[in-house]
Amino acid sequence: MADRRLRVFYTVARLLSFTRAAEALHMTQPAVTFQIRQLEGHFDIRLFDRAHNRVTLTEPGRRVYEYAERILGLYAEMEISLKELNRDIDGAITLGASDSVAESLLPTLLRDFKRERPDVNLRLKIVAAAEIVHMVKSSAIDVGVVDGVIVHDMLKIQRCHVDQMVIIVQPGHPLAGHERLSAQVLARYPLIGREAGSRVRTIISEYVATSGMDAHGLDWSLELGSVEAIKGAVEAGMGVAIVPRMCVARETELGSLICVEFDPPLRRSFSFVCQQTQARTVAELLAFAHRYAANNGQNVVSD
Numbered sequence: 001m002a003d004r005r006l007r008v009f010y011t012v013a014r015l016l017s018f019t020r021a022a023e024a025l026h027m028t029q030p031a032v033t034f035q036i037r038q039l040e041g042h043f044d045i046r047l048f049d050r051a052h053n054r055v056t057l058t059e060p061g062r063r064v065y066e067y068a069e070r071i072l073g074l075y076a077e078m079e080i081s082l083k084e085l086n087r088d089i090d091g092a093i094t095l096g097a098s099d100s101v102a103e104s105l106l107p108t109l110l111r112d113f114k115r116e117r118p119d120v121n122l123r124l125k126i127v128a129a130a131e132i133v134h135m136v137k138s139s140a141i142d143v144g145v146v147d148g149v150i151v152h153d154m155l156k157i158q159r160c161h162v163d164q165m166v167i168i169v170q171p172g173h174p175l176a177g178h179e180r181l182s183a184q185v186l187a188r189y190p191l192i193g194r195e196a197g198s199r200v201r202t203i204i205s206e207y208v209a210t211s212g213m214d215a216h217g218l219d220w221s222l223e224l225g226s227v228e229a230i231k232g233a234v235e236a237g238m239g240v241a242i243v244p245r246m247c248v249a250r251e252t253e254l255g256s257l258i259c260v261e262f263d264p265p266l267r268r269s270f271s272f273v274c275q276q277t278q279a280r281t282v283a284e285l286l287a288f289a290h291r292y293a294a295n296n297g298q299n300v301v302s303d
Contacts, residue, residue: 007138008035009047010068014134016055024131069137073154076139077277092121093281096141098129100200103227104244105161105270106145113288120281129199136273142282144273147199158272158286160293163244165203165266166259168251170237173258180263183211190221190239192230200268204242207266231257244268 012021012032022029040047047061057065097106102124110122125141132144136155149159167186169175175185186208194200205215221239224230230241231248235256251257272289274282 005035005039005042006068006071008032009039009064010072010138012036012048012055013057013061013065013068016057018055069154073137073275076137076275079139080275080277080279091119091281092123093143093279093285094123094125094141095143095145096125096127096132096135097145098132098147098199099126099226100194100198101129101145101147101270102126104163104247108246109161109289109292112292113285116288117281117284120284133273136275139275142274142279143285146271146273147203147268149269149271150273152273154276156274156276156278156286158290159269160272160286160289161270162267163246163270164261165200165207165242165268166245166248166261168231168234168241168243168248168257168259170235171255171258173237173240175240175260176258178260180261182263183208183213186240186242187213187217187219190219192222192224192233192239192241193220194230195223195225196220200242203266203268207262242266 008021008025008027011024012018015021015024018029018032018036021027022032025032036047043060043064045060046058047064049056049058095106095110106124110124114120114122125135127135127141129146132141132146133150133152133155135141136144150157167175167181175181175189193204201220205218208215208218222233224233227243227247230243231251233239234241235251245259248257248259252259272286274286278286
């Protein structure tokens with residue numbers, strides 16, 4: 001594998017924390033410190049400044065970081081290329097996604113892909129959204145799925161789906177008889193949602209702000225850790241929630257929840273992220289996602 005000292009350095013430099021780097025690498029902090037000292041000794045130069053409980057890169061450290069990013073990216077491409085030549089592809093794809101993406105977009109998409117390619121094993125890791133790009137770059141996962149549109153020179157980005165966010169209420173709720181509602185109505189009811197700082201909450205706050213409202217005026221009376229828990233709370237009559245439409249297809253069909261659209265519509269997009277050079281099975285998954293989005297009337301953009 002690529003020089004371990006370089007991988008350790010890259011992780012510390014990216015996180016600017018020896019403690020967090022040790023957690024990410026599943027190492028002890030003294031072991032991380034030892035690897036950094038080994039690398040600094042090899043180059044006979046200091047790579048980090050450590051003062052007042054802060055870690056910063058020195059000028060040589062910034063230069064090494066730039067090279068490390070390119071070296072590790074090339075190493076990952078080499079591994080994929082050689083595996084293809086040796087036919088060492090095990091028919092498995094490891095995906096990484098935040099829990100909100102995993103609960104909304106992926107179940108239907110991956111189910112349909114498995115119907116087409118039952119021989120491919122799929123592994124899904126639930127990870128923090130902020131870590132997905134770095135995990136793709138380091139080959140910890142083959143494909144990352146993220147909210148929104150991102151730009152990265154070293155990775156392939158394919159936006160492949162746009163989902164509509166809807167208001168959900170229990171039958172009999174005062175809002176249940178409406179087809180569309182403006183954001184202003186949210187201020188009148190207790191809201192159920194994900195924790196503050198989550199991607200979904202950010203999307204809602206930005207939408208509310210564009211409607212001329214103060215997002216701080218929303219009454220988030222109950223914060224829960226999953227879409228399933230949120231749906232259950234709404235069904236129990238505890239408040240109103242905003243979720244991706246695809247997450248409540250079963251409940252709306254059964255009649256246990258009512259969906260109300262926003263006017264204007266509130267949408268969020270998803271992007272697939274992978275190495276520029278992909279294994280054959282990864283390329284097939286991306287092509288399938290492209291067709292899946294097109295068949296559902298979505299625009300697809302690749303970078």
